[in-house]
Each structure stands twice: as structure tokens, then as C-alpha cells.
Amino acid sequence: MTSGFLSALGGRIAERWLAALALPGLLFVSAVTTAVVLGHGHWSDLGRLRDRLDTLADSPASHSAGSVVLVAAGVLAGAAVTGAAAQSLGTGVELLWCAEPHGPVLRRLADRRSRRWRAADAAFRTALVTAGRARITGADDADRLADVAERRHADRERIASAPPRHPFWTGDRLAAPAQRLWRAQRLDLAAAWPHLWLLASDGTRAELHAARLRLTAAARLCAWGAGYLVLALWWWPAGLAGVVAVASGVRRGRAAAEAFAELTEALADLHVRDLATALGVESAGVDDPGLGERLTRLLRKETRAA
Template identity: 40%
Template structure:
């Protein structure tokens, strides 16, 4: 999972300008409007127009434009850094600050698992019962919405990425953190482009709660900013789940399709599927450890 999060961090650091120029400019504009109008004249368009005209001519305009561009750059860099913190939180463990969140998620998962197991047993008792099958499917979906595996991370995103690592290790014997950098070198251009695109979506999704909190801070002073704040905070959870889910699926698909190419490059000369025994040998080779 650390390899995935490192790649996401790189995208946050190198692509912020294109991704954040417009939203950062909009945020700075909202802050400027909030300062100009204040809470007592929150929607006074005439007052806003009057105050804008005072800086729209002469040297004041040049200084205002320079300040606006500088503030936009600062906001963009700040949101990039905070988005990186959000991504780092996905890899947090159940120790320290994350322990209460892991405990809460684990209790919810255990209750959902008990209900799912009971629903599946009901299907095994009578396989012709369509109602029981439907109940079992819903119960499994509710459990997986919490986590596909037993939770050990404070966030759904962390456990979703960890579940890929777990399935790859059980299915192929490969350690994903060790294998991923080598796999990246053998991926065709089309696959790399697809992975990079989804990484950018993950970075954008990680920034959504940051924007929400930023607008919320402005909204404390100027209430109209609460509208984008609430929208961003409500949308962020769904966007993170969607982006991370697609990223996890794409990484697992890359292993399924191209792990054999890594093995062949290292002299294993596979003609069939990657088995756990071969995957464990390959992992030892990649770790530079003696067999």
C-alpha cells in the first residue's frame, strides 16, 4: 500500500498547477468578496461593485492582480500539502490517534459480518429461496461497504488498498510493495496512462475535504461560503471511495495481466499463470534475499 500512496503523493506534488489553478482562484475570489462585504452585507452586490471599482484603475489594479496571483499560488500549494496529509492518513494504522476510529469501524464490521454470515447460512439451508439470496447479497454489500477485509486502518480507503495487497499475496505469492515499481517499468503506455489518470482522480478526491474545511473556515465569517463548504464535505466521501476503489481494481488488474512479464524479465520464463509458489520465489529475488 505504501507504494501506491507514494505514487499518489508524487502526482499531488507535480500536477497541482493544472489541477488547482481554477479552484484556488475561485477560493481566493470568495475570500476577497467575504472581506469586502463582511457578514452584515453578505449579498450586497451594489456594495461589492462599488468597492471593486475603487481598485480597478491605475496602479491599484496592478497591485491587486499581483496579490491575487500570489494568493492563488499560496492556496494551491497549501491545498496540495494538506491533500498529501489526507492521503497519508489512508495508510495510518490502529495505533495512536487512529485507534478509536479503527475500533469503531471494527465493531461495525463485526456486526455486519455476523448478519452476513447468518444470511448466507439461510441461503445454504434453502437454495431455492430467492428472498434469502437477495437478503444475503444486501448483507454482504453492507459489510463490504465498511471494509472488504477485517479493518486495521482508520479509513475505508486504507483498508481498500490493503485488501488488494492481501488478495495479491494470497493469490500470487507476490509482495505488492516490492513488485509494483518493477511492474511499472513493464506496463505498456496505455496501461500507464490509465493508472496515472486514476491517480490524479485520487489526488483530486483527497483535496475535496480540504476545500470543504477551507470554505467552512471562511463561512464562519461570511455565511454564503457555507454552501460550497457543505457541498464539498458531503461529496468528498463518495468521490474518495469511487476513486480509490477504481485505483485498487486497476492495480490488481495490472498484477493479473503483467506480473508474468516481470517474472519473465527476471528469467523465470513462465508460460502459464503466476502461482503462489513462483510468486514467493519472485518476491525473494526482488528483495535481493538469498533463497
């Protein structure tokens, strides 16, 4: 039984390694080989690439089993190293997406997003007031002005769902649930999160974990895209793959961050009263305005002044 379990576990680990590191790494190694052989001058000359492969196949070393094994091992090792590098770079991309505005560059990006959000917010509020007046007075263009207000609201939401504080959209979206819960209920999500996680069902945890893994995978895809963009210095078609990978990674990362943030806020909304019950904190019902503040005081281990 133990050997069967270990075999199954080893098989799963091998599958994950093959999917996450080896296969993308092999593809990148193949692209590097193509770039070295063809370059910019012969970027589409498949015959040149085929001739080089035929030359290698006809060499005496290719008929030696030991040489073939060594080459295969070297290729797999190169693919694994490349995959590990992309994984590390993906972690850096993920940290950058969620970074605080430290340093002149990140502060400038955060300030730019904040100015854009304030301008979009002012435009939305102006359109909303105009649409409201038109609705009250019964103007003929009331419906059109209402549509304008909805578009202005969508423009603001594309920048951030709350006043932005981070250099990138992902960081603000992931921070939005904590901001909303603090403003609405005075609940410190950072202090309450471990307790809420323990109260969540297995299905809810699985959904959150899956969204988190999708965010990590999207960042890793951006890392692969950056590698192909660098490779475009020697073989320009690799740049096309890099652009597609980066654009797809950013889009998938935004979708994963949106899902993770929505699930986080939903978990807090659904289980905050369960948390109060588990901790012995009195609750006056669904609309208890002081529940979040009492939970925050308790979870932060705050004591009242004597």
C-alpha cells in the first residue's frame, strides 16, 4: 500500500514538473536553437534548419548510444533550468503586480493611476448629477445621459474599484476587499483572515486556492513572454510569441485577481457572524454596525485603557 501511494505521488509530481517546467522549457530551448541557426537573416529558412539537423544526425556521435543519452540529458537539464528560471521570474512578476509604491518609479506609476482615477471619478459624478437632473425634469435625453453615466462608471472601474494606492491594477484589486470591509464594518481582514479560513468549507478553500494558482500561472506566463522578447534580439519571430504570452498573462492575471478578490470578500461576508459566534462575541444580527470593530479589537489582542 505504501509503495503504491509513493508511486502515485511520484507520478503526480512528475506530471506537474513536466507540465510546469519541462514542456515549456523544451519549447524555449527549441526556440533558442532555431534562433541560433537561423537568426534575422534567414528567419523563415526551414530548409537551413533541416540541413543543420541532418548534419547532426549524420555525425558519428549521433550513432553512439552514450552520446545520445548525454545529449538528451543535457537538453532535459537545460529545459528544467530554464523552467526554474521562468518560475523564479514569475514570482518576481507576481510580487511586482502587488508591490507597494516604494521607490521613485513605483510611486510615479501609483500617482499616475491615482490622477486618472480621480479624473474618471469626477467625470462619473458630473455625468450622474446631469442624468439625475434630466430624470427629475423629464428631459427627452434622460436615458442617453443615464447611459453616459454608466459608461463613465465603467471607465472608473477599469482603473480601480476604489481609490488606487498601488502602481498596478492587480495590487489594488487584491487590496480592495480589506479596504471595503474596513470602511463598511471596521473589520481588519488581515487579522480575521486565518480564523475565517478555518471556518470556510473545503469547497470554498479549493476555489480560493485555484484562483491563487491561476494568478501564479499568469505571472509565470508573463515571465515566459519576457524570455521570448529577449530572444527576439536574435530571431524576431520570437517577439511575436513574447507579445502574445505577456498580453495573455496580464489578461489572465487580472481575471484571477478579480476572482480571488471576490471570493475573499464573499467569504468574509458569509462567515463574519460565524466568526463572532466561534469567538463568543455578541452580535445584534445581520446589520450590527459594531460587530466588525469588536472582532477587530479582539483579534488584534487590543486591551482597553485602564
